[in-house]
Structures are given as C-alpha cells and as structure tokens.
Amino acid sequence: FYALYMRSSLARRVMTLHPSPRVLDANSSSPAVSPERYWGSYRPQVYFGMKTRSPRSVVTGLMWMRQFTDMDGNLRHTCEQGDHLQGYGWVMHDGVSFGVQEIHDRDFTLTTEFVKRMGGDHGGDWTWRITAKQHSIASSAPVISLMFYAATDIQGSLQAHVEEKNRLSSVTGTSEELGNFKITFGKPTAGEGAGGKYARYNFLQTRSPGLDKLTDIVKNSLNHKFVFSPPKGEKRSYFAVDSYKVTNHQNQQKDPKMESDFVVHQVTVQTPFQIEVLFESGSFRERPNQLVGSVLTDELEKRKMAFDEKFEGTFGLQAKGFTSSQIEFAKAALSNMLGGLGYFFGQSVVQSVYNEHPVLYPEGPLFTAVPSRSFFPRGFLWDEGFHQLLLNKWDSQLTQGVIAHWLDLINVEGWIPREQILDDEARSKVPSEFIVQHNENANPPTLFLALQELLEKLDAQPESLSSQTMLPFLRRLYPRLQIWFEWFNTTQAGPIANSYRWRGRDKDTNLFLNPKTLTSGLDDYPRASHPSADERHVDLYCWMTLASGIMANVARILGEPHQVYENTHRTLNNNDLLNELHWSENLHTFSDYGNHTQAVSLQQEKVFVPPGQPRHQFPVSRLVRSVRRAPKLQYVNALGYVSLFPFLLHILTPDSAKMEHILRDIRDPERLWTPYGLRSLSRADPLYMKRNTEHDAPYWRGPIWININYLAVRALHHYGSIEGPYKEKAATLYQELRTNLINNVYKQYLDTGYIWEQYSDSTGRGQGSHPFTGWSALTVLIMAEEY
Numbered sequence: 001f002y003a004l005y006m007r008s009s010l011a012r013r014v015m016t017l018h019p020s021p022r023v024l025d026a027n028s029s030s031p032a033v034s035p036e037r038y039w040g041s042y043r044p045q046v047y048f049g050m051k052t053r054s055p056r057s058v059v060t061g062l063m064w065m066r067q068f069t070d071m072d073g074n075l076r077h078t079c080e081q082g083d084h085l086q087g088y089g090w091v092m093h094d095g096v097s098f099g100v101q102e103i104h105d106r107d108f109t110l111t112t113e114f115v116k117r118m119g120g121d122h123g124g125d126w127t128w129r130i131t132a133k134q135h136s137i138a139s140s141a142p143v144i145s146l147m148f149y150a151a152t153d154i155q156g157s158l159q160a161h162v163e164e165k166n167r168l169s170s171v172t173g174t175s176e177e178l179g180n181f182k183i184t185f186g187k188p189t190a191g192e193g194a195g196g197k198y199a200r201y202n203f204l205q206t207r208s209p210g211l212d213k214l215t216d217i218v219k220n221s222l223n224h225k226f227v228f229s230p231p232k233g234e235k236r237s238y239f240a241v242d243s244y245k246v247t248n249h250q251n252q253q254k255d256p257k258m259e260s261d262f263v264v265h266q267v268t269v270q271t272p273f274q275i276e277v278l279f280e281s282g283s284f285r286e287r288p289n290q291l292v293g294s295v296l297t298d299e300l301e302k303r304k305m306a307f308d309e310k311f312e313g314t315f316g317l318q319a320k321g322f323t324s325s326q327i328e329f330a331k332a333a334l335s336n337m338l339g340g341l342g343y344f345f346g347q348s349v350v351q352s353v354y355n356e357h358p359v360l361y362p363e364g365p366l367f368t369a370v371p372s373r374s375f376f377p378r379g380f381l382w383d384e385g386f387h388q389l390l391l392n393k394w395d396s397q398l399t400q401g402v403i404a405h406w407l408d409l410i411n412v413e414g415w416i417p418r419e420q421i422l423d424d425e426a427r428s429k430v431p432s433e434f435i436v437q438h439n440e441n442a443n444p445p446t447l448f449l450a451l452q453e454l455l456e457k458l459d460a461q462p463e464s465l466s467s468q469t470m471l472p473f474l475r476r477l478y479p480r481l482q483i484w485f486e487w488f489n490t491t492q493a494g495p496i497a498n499s500y501r502w503r504g505r506d507k508d509t510n511l512f513l514n515p516k517t518l519t520s521g522l523d524d525y526p527r528a529s530h531p532s533a534d535e536r537h538v539d540l541y542c543w544m545t546l547a548s549g550i551m552a553n554v555a556r557i558l559g560e561p562h563q564v565y566e567n568t569h570r571t572l573n574n575n576d577l578l579n580e581l582h583w584s585e586n587l588h589t590f591s592d593y594g595n596h597t598q599a600v601s602l603q604q605e606k607v608f609v610p611p612g613q614p615r616h617q618f619p620v621s622r623l624v625r626s627v628r629r630a631p632k633l634q635y636v637n638a639l640g641y642v643s644l645f646p647f648l649l650h651i652l653t654p655d656s657a658k659m660e661h662i663l664r665d666i667r668d669p670e671r672l673w674t675p676y677g678l679r680s681l682s683r684a685d686p687l688y689m690k691r692n693t694e695h696d697a698p699y700w701r702g703p704i705w706i707n708i709n710y711l712a713v714r715a716l717h718h719y720g721s722i723e724g725p726y727k728e729k730a731a732t733l734y735q736e737l738r739t740n741l742i743n744n745v746y747k748q749y750l751d752t753g754y755i756w757e758q759y760s761d762s763t764g765r766g767q768g769s770h771p772f773t774g775w776s777a778l779t780v781l782i783m784a785e786e787y
C-alpha cells in the first residue's frame with residue numbers, strides 16, 4: 001500500500017503547481033487593474049483578431065475571400081503558409097493601443113488598423129478600419145467578401161441585429177468580464193469622406209463547439225446562390241455564409257461548448273473600399289464622440305507619430321544613418337513581435353516517469369510572444385528569453401509581465417513545460433505526438449538573459465517607472481527563480497562534478513544519423529553519437545554559468561543570502577574548469593564529451609514489415625544508421641554554435657588564448673563564416689548539411705540562425721570594447737558580421753515580404769517557417785547596437 005501511495009503522490013507532482021505566492025495577482029490582467037492591456041491583438045494565429053486578457057474571452061476576428069476566381073478554398077482566417085500570401089504583418093504596433101497591418105493577398109492588399117480608447121470599467125472601446133486596394137489597375141478590380149465575426153467561448157452571449165433584410169448592422173452582447181457591449185458594422189465607402197458603394201450583405205448566426213472550429217463552420221455554410229449585381233456591372237452569383245446546421249452528432253453529445261455563440265457579418269464589395277467596425281463598451285458612458293471617420297483618422301495619425309518618435313528615441317536608427325526603407329523594415333520587425341503577443345489560457349498535457357499516461361497540467365494563463373504566427377503561434381520557453389531582449393527595450397513593464405506569466409507556470413518540482421500548447425486552437429496546429437511535455441526535459445533558461453537586461457536597466461535608470469515596480473517584481477519572482485535554478489542544477493547535472501547534461505535525447509539511436517537533442521533548442525546539432533549518462537554538454541554548462549551569476553545578482557539586490565550562487569558562479573566561470581571539462585586539445589575547440597564515433601552514416605536497408613501489418617509480404621526499404629567504428633568516450637568533434645558558447649555568453653576571459661581559435665573559426669569561410677551571418681555547423685564538419693532521417697532535413701547543421709548570431713555580434717561587441725589582446729580583432733569582426741546580418745535579413749525581406757526562421761548559408765535565402773518574427777526580429781537590436 002505504501003508503495004502504491006508513494007507512486008501516486010509522485011505521479012501527482014508533475015501536475016502540481018509550485019506553492020509559493022504567484023508573481024501575478026489573480027486580478028492582475030483584469031480591466032480594473034490593467035485596463036490599457038485588456039483588449040489587444042492577442043490572437044497571433046489569425047490574420048486579424050482581438051480578444052481580452054481573460055480566460056474564455058469573447059473574441060472578434062476577420063475572414064475574407066475573393067469572389068469570382070477559379071481559386072477554390074481561398075477563405076482566409078488563420079495564418080497559413082499554404083495561403084501563399086505575398087507578405088503580411090504589422091508595420092506599426094505599439095503593443096498597447098494601436099496597430100497597422102498590411103496583408104498582401106494575390107491581387108489586392110488589405111490594411112487592417114485598430115485603435116483603442118480608454119473609458120468605463122471594461123477596457124474601453126476600439127475601432128477597426130479595413131482598407132482594400134487592388135494591386136494593378138490594369139486588371140478589373142477584385143470583388144472581396146469580408147467576414148467580420150464575434151464568438152463567445154463557453155461563457156457570454158451575442159445577439160445579432162439585422163436591418164434591410166440581410167445586413168447585420170450590429171451585435172450586442174454580454175459576458176462576465178466585458179459586461180454589456182455593442183459592435184457596430186459601418187457600411188463600405190470608397191475611402192474616407194467618399195460616398196457609399198454597392199455592396200451585398202449576408203450573415204450567419206449559429207452555435208460553435210469551439211474557437212478552433214470557426215473556419216470550418218463558415219466554410220460549411222457557404223452557398224453560391226447569392227447574386228452580386230452592381231448598377232453598371234455584370235450579374236454574377238457569389239459565395240456567402242448562409243446557414244449552418246448543427247449536426248445531430250453534436251447535439252446528442254450535449255457539448256457545453258455548443259452553447260458558444262458565433263455571429264458573422266459578411267460584406268461583399270469591389271475594391272477599392274474602406275470599412276469600419278466599432279466596439280463600444282457599455283460602461284463607457286461619457287464618450288465625447290464616436291471613434292469613427294475623421295475622428296479615427298486623427299487618432300490614428302497621433303498614434304503613428306507617437307510610435308515613430310518612440311521608435312527613434314529607443315533605437316536611434318535615423319541618427320545612425322539607416323535609409324527610410326531600412327527603418328520601415330525594422331519597425332515591421334518590432335511591430336510583428338509586439339503584434340505577435342498572445343494571451344493563451346488552458347492546460348498543457350504532461351507526463352513523468354510515474355505517470356502511465358499523460359495527465360493534464362493545471363489550467364492557467366500565458367501572456368507571451370510567439371516565434372511564428374503561422375507555424376508556431378504559441379509560447380516556447382527559450383524563444384521567449386530572446387523575444388524579451390527586444391521587447392524590454394520597448395516596454396520593460398511588458399517584459400516583467402511576460403516573465404511573470406512564465407514563472408507562474410512552474411510546478412512544485414521547479415519545471416516549466418518547454419512548449420506551451422494550452423487550448424484547442426493551439427492543439428489544432430500540433431501533431432499529437434508533439435503535444436505531451438515531459439518533466440525531465442529542459443530548454444535553455446534564456447529568461448536569465450532577459451533578467452540580466454532588466455537588472456541593467458534598474459542599475460542605469462533607478463528612477464524610471466519600470467525600476468519602481470522592479471523590486472516588488474523581483475521579490476515575488478525570487479522563490480520561483482530559486483527553484484527553477486535548482487531544478488536545472490540537479491536534474492540536468494552531468495556525470496562529474498560541475499558538469500551538465502541535457503536529458504531527453506532521442507532514444508532510438510539506429511533511426512537517426514545523430515539522435516536529436518530537442519531540449520537544448522538546437523534540435524539536430526551533432527552531439528555524442530551514442531547518448532549516455534556519460535555525456536557532458538558545453539552549451540548547458542554555459543547557460544548554468546550565466547544563470548548562477550544572475551541568481552547571485554538578484555539575491556544581492558534583494559538582500560537575500562547569495563553566497564551559494566556566487567560560489568557556483570565563481571566555480572563555473574573559472575576558465576580552468578571550463579577548459580578541463582570542455583576544451584578539446586586535438587580539435588582546438590570547446591566541445592561536448594560523450595560516447596561517440598564519427599564513423600556513422602545512413603544506409604538503405606531492406607526490411608520485412610512484421611506479419612499482421614499491412615504490406616508484410618513485401619520488403620520495404622528504409623534508412624537506418626550504420627556504425628562502422630565502435631563509439632568510445634571522447635570529445636565530440638563538431639564545430640559550430642555549441643563550440644562558441646563560452647564566447648557567446650562572455651564566459652571566456654578576454655585574455656584567454658582560446659579566443660584566438662574561436663575568432664579564427666568564426667572568420668573562416670571554410671568553417672563558420674558566410675556573407676550572410678555565421679552558419680550553425682562548420683562546412684568542414686562530417687554532418688554539415690546532412691539529413692538526420694529520410695524525413696528530417698538538416699536544421700541546425702548549416703543554416704544561419706539569428707538568435708545565435710545576435711549573441712555572436714553581442715559577444716564581439718563585448719570583447720571588442722574591453723581591454724585584451726583580441727580587442728581589435730573582435731571589433732573588426734563585429735563590424736563585418738553586423739553588416740552582413742543586417743544586409744541579408746533586410747534584403748530577404750524586400751525580396752520575399754517576410755522575415756524567416758533561418759537563412760541559407762550558401763545563398764542567404766530565407767527558409768523554414770515564415771513570417772518568423774520571433775528571434776529573427778533581433779536584427780533590430782543589431783541595427784541599433786543595443787546589447
């Protein structure tokens with residue numbers, strides 16, 4: 001019985017939150033405490049939508065489709081690479097009160113703007129303005145249907161108000177957190193001040209089983225029977241929302257979610273046109289006027305000017321002589337990260353060795369930026385530390401809020417799930433095998449980089465507003481930081497004193513050229529060929545060196561005992577220990593250590609599928625790993641990002657003779673140097689640009705990643721400005737690498753309309769998911785030379 005009891009209590013630990021008081025009060029996101037940040041574009045996964053920072057918020061959004069085209073399925077809603085848009089994203093966004101986005105569809109551009117206005121007790125009002133223009137005057141102007149919608153998510157209700165047959169003029173509604181509100185749909189005009197336009201209207205009012213189903217509901221309701229018949233134009237039938245039948249199946253289940261209201265207002269009109277949608281909060285009683293038309297235009301102008309001013313004040317790109325086009329690019333990069341902030345609420349699916357099956361983590365909110373609105377519109381732990389390096393320059397309060405949300409997700413063990421897949425919308429984008437998060441798995445604690453920035457700001461501007469909130473913030477954060485640090489320090493400890501090892505490497509070694517280490521963030525970067533408990537990883541060693549140093553600083557600032565952290569930091573920061581554990585004298589580089597052989601390759605192999613499975617009588621061919629020479633304990637011969645970590649995180653002393661090798665490898669085109677930035681793995685490495693499996697293309701085995709390049713430029717700047725024998729060399733490389741990175745990311749943006757997940761080391765071309773305005777947006781900091 002005792003054993004059983006122990007087992008079940010151990011099994012609960014993974015899903016038990018840490019008991020220390022939360023950093024964020026329960027009402028910290030409420031409209032009473034934080035009205036300015038209540039409404040926002042916190043739905044990064046849709047092209048245009050808003051919600052409030054509250055659980056199960058009422059959401060609003062936009063879908064659109066072009067009429068009279070052969071193109072089937074051109075309904076746009078969630079950001080999808082498959083839509084093949086020529087580019088989309090925020091060109092201005094202040095993270096709080098307004099944003100301007102441009103969406104370039106095939107032959108027209110939609111500009112989506114929003115402006116908020118404070119008043120009342122529920123986060124105030126806002127207005128949207130959608131402006132549509134065709135690309136080329138040569139062809140006939142496209143007819144477009146905009147579908148504005150509002151949807152509840154289990155709680156709250158919506159009522160549609162229809163006038164003139166099919167035109168939905170407004171939606172009124174009420175919900176727990178918003179009280180009463182009204183959404184009014186303006187009629188399309190040819191532009192501000194211009195007259196009305198011929199338009200057709202349709203609407204849909206139905207129930208939805210969940211926010212992840214909205215696209216399907218609209219698709220299934222489309223009917224081609226409606227006629228578009230402008231005064232002087234051709235009569236043509238067009239697609240519109242009509243009716244959506246709740247299926248019996250759904251009815252029988254009595255799904256509480258079927259209580260959710262979903263209302264769609266469709267306007268079909270020819271470009272050019274402009275439409276406004278006005279949200280008014282019931283508790284906002286004394287508004288001077290409505291936020292529409294010229295009032296809206298004036299308000300937008302004011303916000304744009306304020307944005308431009310703050311941007312220049314923060315990053316100084318004009319003063320540095322960048323062209324206006326380069327500055328536009330940088331504004332778009334920042335704005336996209338701000339516009340990519342999401343508010344997610346729900347539960348992770350987690351598992352420990354004590355759980356036979358995955359279990360649900362407690363429900364909770366996460367306010368976070370996301371790496372990519374199309375492909376990964378959710379929170380990733382180590383990405384977030386990089387995001388906050390940029391966002392902190394713009395708005396430290398925001399950074400504090402985001403860090404607080406992440407640390408409030410920590411469990412009693414001190415573990416934070418790496419990838420946050422919290423609600424149905426998020427889950428709908430992830431294959432099931434990737435959903436479960438395991439509690440032995442880490443991810444680099446980059447939030448310490450962000451904290452380092454915050455501490456520097458506290459030091460430099462002790463009087464600023466953010467510094468005033470900093471001490472209480474740090475005080476509440478501290479117990480959680482302690483247990484987080486402790487979790488790394490114990491669960492990721494290495495085989496010998498003061499060494500560290502990433503857990504959670506791929507287990508099935510004969511299927512991969514090199515078993516992956518997803519937890520390190522560098523996925524397929526080559527590590528020891530045979531994962532074992534004998535491994536030690538140099539990047540993790542360096543992360544722990546950084547983390548212990550920041551822990552010591554925070555403890556000191558708070559007047560808490562800091563000796564233990566300081567000792568750890570002093571030990572790890574000692575270059576003798578670093579060299580002893582990780583310098584390979586043969587290879588002249590810092591390196592992982594483990595059970596390793598270089599003599600591996602993927603070979604075609606004919607295998608018979610076991611009897612009983614389909615096709616078992618036929619041999620199938622698959623790739624398996626062949627190992628030509630047995631592995632042995634040794635340094636892992638790979639030269640690339642991992643080798644650079646002692647330099648990247650400023651652990652090397654400026655007079656270290658290792659600097660010589662590092663700077664040489666960096667500048668060597670046969671190794672890491674390219675005209676577009678530093679490649680992730682040396683060109684001379686045996687695994688350079690090698691696939692890991694049939695289906696796994698090289699990822700961190702050559703391509704250029706901006707997060708690590710940011711750290712590299714930052715390190716060159718650091719070593720180039722402190723005394724030491726390599727000062728000059730570092731300063732020269734700094735200029736070169738900085739220029740290459742800026743030029744390429746900017747050029748690719750001009751060429752393709754996007755900022756990308758990574759860049760080809762042979763052509764500089766953007767590749768992988770896009771838009772990727774997570775860490776690739778750090779280019780702004782490289783331009784601004786803010787490190």
Ligand code: 6A9
Pocket residue numbers: 371375376380382383429430431434521522523774
């Ligand atoms: C797969 C597929 C629609 C991989 O930027 C997020 C992470 C980084 O943290 C990590 O360092 N990316 C990098 O190596 C993307 C990870 C995406 C995993 C989800 C699901 C979705 O298909």
